[in-house]
């Protein structure tokens with residue numbers, strides 16, 4: 001494929017090579033003794049044109065981080081930017097438009113419309129927005145994902161892997177600045193999972209897209225360029241060019257998820273005294 005990342009650079013906001021950025025990103029749920037600090041002053045830069053994986057124990061804040069970066073959830077404190085646009089503080093309607101126009105989503109459960117065929121599912125968000133897809137780009141996405149001979153099939157007539165490929169094409173169709181994939185292989189067998197990870201890799205390498213993937217699977221994380229490790233709502237480590245073995249070894253060093261705020265402060269102080277937590 002001849003398309004380069006530069007040809008598909010959407011908008012001027014990415015001139016600095018950062019697809020999304022958070023500073024002091026803090027998210028608390030609940031109040032009083034039962035309050036949970038899901039994200040604790042997270043600073044992170046998501047690089048453009050790269051495949052970033054987010055890992056960490058259950059309850060460490062992975063989904064919350066993704067939701068806050070994608071403008072799906074409000075933050076308690078701190079700032080988030082998509083490209084050059086600060087999204088914290090945007091009104092609901094502006095956020096909806098920003099998500100629709102500039103972000104692609106993939107979920108564990110595919111989230112396809114059963115009555116629409118693959119082609120209709122792929123273009124649905126653009127149809128709703130009243131936008132015409134860039135036909136050349138769409139053709140390229142369909143070919144990259146190997147969906148050419150499945151376009152007239154409805155989701156029930158497709159395998160799980162094919163359904164997730166349709167969801168991937170839908171996420172790519174508007175040529176978004178950033179794709180968020182939440183456990184995209186969680187509902188797939190290992191072969192179909194590998195296939196979808198290969199397509200996400202192709203979306204980055206061949207189509208110049210930027211992908212952030214939340215996963216529990218070290219094997220899936222190994223397809224990324226960079227793994228960010230979350231623990232207790234903080235980014236505690238990062239790994240470039242990960243292998244499944246190295247990610248698994250790193251994961252073994254975690255000892256649990258988020259705790260209620262009252263307990264967590266003491267825990268974090270202990271971690272800091274031991275020098276066990278380093279900022280990314």
Ligand SMILES: Nc1ncnc2c1ncn2[C@@H]1O[C@H](COP(=O)(O)OP(=O)(O)OP(=O)(O)O)[C@@H](O)[C@H]1O
Nearest residue numbers: 029030036038057058059060061062063064065258
């Ligand atoms: N809507 C909510 N209300 C209250 N607490 C919440 C809410 N959403 C998340 N939490 C809490 O925030 C913390 C982080 O949750 P989050 O779902 O981001 O973790 P995660 O790392 O994605 O977990 P998992 O791997 O199990 O999906 C957890 O302690 C969770 O219980």
